[in-house]
Amino acid sequence: LSGTGEKALKLKDVPIDFDSTNVSATASVGRRAGATKGATSTDLGASQGGAADLEKKVLRFFGYFDETVTESAIEKARVRRVTICYFLEDDTISVSEPRQDNSGIAFQGAMVKRHQIPRPDGQGNIHFQDIAVGETLTFYGRTFHITDCDAFTRDFMAAVGLDMAPGQTAPTDAYSATRTKGGASAAAGPKSTIAQTALNASGAKVKLSATEVRAAKQFFDKDRQVLRLKAVWDDSKNLYGEKHFFTLYYFLSDDTIELVEDAAANSGRDPFPSFCRRQRIVKSKPKTDAGLSFGQKEANADATFYSDADMQIGNEVVIFGRTFLIYDYDKFTREHMKQSFGITEYKPLDVKEPPKPPVRREPPPYNGYGSEEDSLASWRSLDMKPPRKDNTNFEKYGDATVKFQLGLEGASPNDELRRFVLTFFLADTTIAIFESVQRNSGILGGKFLQRQKVVNAETGKPFVASDFYLGAKVTVNKFRFHVASSDERSLSFMEEHSTDFPKANINAVVGKIQAMLLSSRTGLADAFAEADRSGAALEVNKLAAIFESLGLDVCLHEALTVLRYFERNGDVNLNYEVLISRLLDISESPASIDADWRAIHQQRTNAATEGLSMRDKVDLQHRRVEATTAAYAARSLLEQYHQRRHLFHTEFKFVTDYATDGKIGEPEFRKVVQEKLQLGFAQQQVDALAKKLFPAGSRRITFEELLRILNNNSNYDHNLAQIKERRE
Structure with a gap:
């Protein structure tokens, strides 16, 4: 280490512990290496002369411990190999056992989780100088024999003055020696790939038959090699039958077959783990008589079983009387067919049924209880929610209505004099019918039909605005009416909204x-x-x-x-x-x-x-609708002005006095109409009227000029008289 005169420690290539049990990073602060000979990692971290960060640096030792085996005639003890990792950053230790296939040991992997381990005598915790190759390490009642360590650990220990002994070989237990001996015998002869003898449960040698030798050879050569194929069982000919799709697994190690059904979402069938458990299948013919087999009898000596040569696309495999068509397989199966049978062509069969067209759900007929929208909402979903209202017409028309006078069609002489007034509400397309009182008729007038939506018997849909016009014949609750006349206000309204009333x-x-x-x-x-x-x-x-x-x-x-x-x-x-x-x-x-x-x-x-572009046609239609809306708003504004003239003067005079230039523009006009006077105009009507009265680029007007506009004696280019006449 630097400053000690000893061999310099290079930590650039320090291995990082990638064990799955030690992935989580610790919260310890990294320490620096710069201690003298014989110092612990904690002392190294406290030193200030070091230059290498010890965070995520690990010392790795290899060893084993002996585990006693009590109930076995072959072995008395078993050697279990371990890897001991010492983390320099916080003096923690973890112990893990490498996983060994077919060992029969259930708990392999992490044996001791990473933490600081106390010494058996209770004098502090175990440090790296307590671990040495060729020595034993005891904690938690178990003794570990250290046999070797990696290159970094040797360099590190040598740098701090601890030389490690040469690596040792872990001993072999009796069971491992038996398996190694059998494998060596099998490899001795070039013509024999498996031993001709084996040990029974008592340890005595037993001679294997030729069939058992071939089976063992096939097992060792083809173990864990599985062909994965896709098969289909077409049961559509039977009542309520359909196509069932399966995954067929063919195990090359023992020529067994397992069949698992591919569970489809919302199929209505329970996802059984296996349709046919792993077993050898005898070749047989499909059942044609009543009843399918759910098992097979013991195979005869001369029975023929399915082999991997039968597992080809287009072949049929009969299992328990059911015929399965192989239509596809995976990449490993393709390679096996190519190497074993020379089959290079790969053409999967298309056995999928074409998607069925979605079934259109037809709503049930309206039963007359409640509103039709509410009934349809309860039919569309089990979650009962009120129907969503469409406010488009309400924003456009507000509380506007049109009225018609009706008479009974084909009525008896006693009903010829009866007269009815139908009110159509444009906001929600509902109607109400009131019967006028006729003197000396013997029939009391009054409410004939409460306001509600009524279905037009001819179209099967609720009545709309275009269904009512002079001369029309309508059926309401099996009463046949003819529309005789309408009032002046309703006629003018229909002419102004001719898009909804095409007859006007x-x-x-x-x-x-x-x-x-x-x-x-x-x-x-x-x-x-x-x-x-x-x-x-x-x-x-x-x-x-x-x-x-x-x-x-x-x-x-x-x-x-x-x-x-x-x-x-x-x-x-x-x-x-x-x-x-x-x-x-x-x-x-x-x-x-x-x-x-x-x-x-x-x-x-x-x-x-002809000659108009689509954009021009849309603009023309938009201008027409806007002119119609502005004309209706102008007419309604003038009517209310004549009724509330003093209030109009007061409010407009007030906003004029508080304006910076003492004039009225579009913002002041909107504020008075919507907030002060509260004339009940829809937003669309106010927008159309303001746009016509104060077009883009126009000047602001005085209060006196506004009065002349309201009194229809103004020379203003965009006055209410022109707007009222619906001039575009």
Whole structure:
């Protein structure tokens, strides 16, 4: 060591203990080597002159101890070899026994876990200077004979002044000598690979037969060599039968076979450890009569057993009357087939059944108890949870409703006078029906149907907004109704939300009627001319009757949508000729195209959108929806302004006074509408109205200008009058 004048200790190549029992690192602080002759490892760590870290450095000694054997005629004692490891960093010791195959000893490996071991006399703990080659080491009542140590240990002990004796050979016990003697006899003759004699239980020599010699030779040559094959038993021909997949193990050491079923997940069968225990299998034919065999009788002397030559892909192995088809094997089996039988071709068979299409679970019919969504939620899962609500429509419409007047379809004379009011709630697509009181009818009015979702008998799904329009016929709880009329507010709402109410979409309706007028096959132009000659007034019911008589797909609501559009634009004195001139272009003539009106309509629709990219089409649709939403919000804002004019003035004046520039912009407008006035607008409506009223890059307005916007007398480019008319 450095500073001692002795041989320098080099710890660069110190072996690290990799024993599985000593893997865990200790929490000890590493010490330095720099002690004088005869010092302990603790003294070495305390020295300051060293240069090598002793952490994870181990002294390794080899030895043995004698174990007494009481009940054996062959041996009286057994020699058990051990490895003793001394850890320099904390003076701990561990003892382990190398594992020996087929030793019959159950507990091998770690014998003494790593810790500091006290001396037998109680004077401190055992240190490395207490261990020497050729000496004994006793602790915990067991004496270990040290026979040797590794090179690092010799260098280390020599550096500290402790020279180790030369290595010794551990003695051999009687049982090991017997086995060695038998192995030496087997290796003596070049033609014999196994001894012709063996020892019985009493120790006497017994001569082996030729069959036993061949079996022993096969065992020693092929021990632990196992062919692993995949086999399938097709039992699908029997009732409730199916294909069963197995792993077949063929043991080359004794030509035995073990069969283990491959347990599939969720197969419904118990995972038995072995379908057929390890044994030799006699070649037999499959059972064709009733009942399968679950065992086999004692084999005859001339019976033929399955061998490794039969274990090939495509061969069938009959075990207990069941036929197993070999369809694959592993890499070791492929090498064995190549070396033993020259089989180089490897083509596994495809025996897997094609995956079955997933079974679609059809929900049971609604039984009428509770809501249908709640019933479906309990059907989908055993974990009872309330159905998740869709708030999309609620955010879009809020508490908006549309109302229709209904009458009973095909009613008896006593029910012809009955009138009903259907309210459709757009937030959750529920309906409620109230029967109006008719004097002297003998029928009490009141609630006819509580608010709930109702299934449309024609579609099998709950009613939606597009199912209700003037002229429609609906069935509610086996009552057949026809929709007779609606109020002004509901009609305006449907026209503003024409995406949900297609019968109120003026563009779609006009497009259909234009195609009908241009087609010479519909007879619509002639019917309009005949109505003008007869002096019939242009009235919605008569207009709808003309379409119905010609079998054209225009309902009462669509006819009303057209007439309402022209009335809002000042055309109050219309006749059929004027209507045609308003609908068709100057260059177009009625009944000028000899084609079906549906084909004409489709062609004109395609021509209108031709040349637009998909992005342009999506943007156009988005602008239309946004304009519709802003128009509805503007109309509702004006209605509430006329009802609460003073409150509007107060709140807007307040935010104007506290603004830095004394004006109103989009943030102030949103704050007043949503927080101060609490008008009940959905977020989508406020966004659309604010975007139209305060477009990007527009200037902020004064309080007086805002009043002129609310009173519809402003010169502002984006006033409520334009927004209300749904100008894009």
